[in-house]
Amino acid sequence: MKIINRFKTTVSTFLVFVFFASSCTETVKKEENNQAPISNEVQQEVAVVTDEVVKEVADETTISEGKEIFDTKCTVCHKIEEKVIGPALKGVTTRRSDEWIIKMIVDPTAMLANDPDAKALLAEFNNVPMTPLGIDKESATKILAYFKSIE
Numbered sequence: 001m002k003i004i005n006r007f008k009t010t011v012s013t014f015l016v017f018v019f020f021a022s023s024c025t026e027t028v029k030k031e032e033n034n035q036a037p038i039s040n041e042v043q044q045e046v047a048v049v050t051d052e053v054v055k056e057v058a059d060e061t062t063i064s065e066g067k068e069i070f071d072t073k074c075t076v077c078h079k080i081e082e083k084v085i086g087p088a089l090k091g092v093t094t095r096r097s098d099e100w101i102i103k104m105i106v107d108p109t110a111m112l113a114n115d116p117d118a119k120a121l122l123a124e125f126n127n128v129p130m131t132p133l134g135i136d137k138e139s140a141t142k143i144l145a146y147f148k149s150i151e
Helices: 002-031 040-055 062-075 098-106 108-114 116-124 137-149
Strands: none
Touching: 040 098, 040 116, 062 098, 062 137
């Protein structure tokens, strides 16, 4: 129950932030080093995923499916509590927004090209980019639920 309440609080806070920040997003995207913005398709997918996260309280099945996807696709480069090729992921939901995490999972190439935090991680991890694994928004939502469950 504690996880569910924390999840709801985090999502609510995120939505308030998105609401207030949305009016200046396009200006910020265009001004950042003249870089191409993240594709509209990815932005729309993230908006849909965020809506799904709000509607869906992460149940044990979702968390279990997220862990299975993570274990199958991500553990070559990521561990929960230790750095490997990529960063350790315990606490990632306190360091990054849900939207950021989902964008990074769904379209790491665009994030590494456009996002300052993603670029900093790339530099920190010897310029080894996160490989796009074809993870869709639904699976990314499940992985996010798993991450939230281990916080």
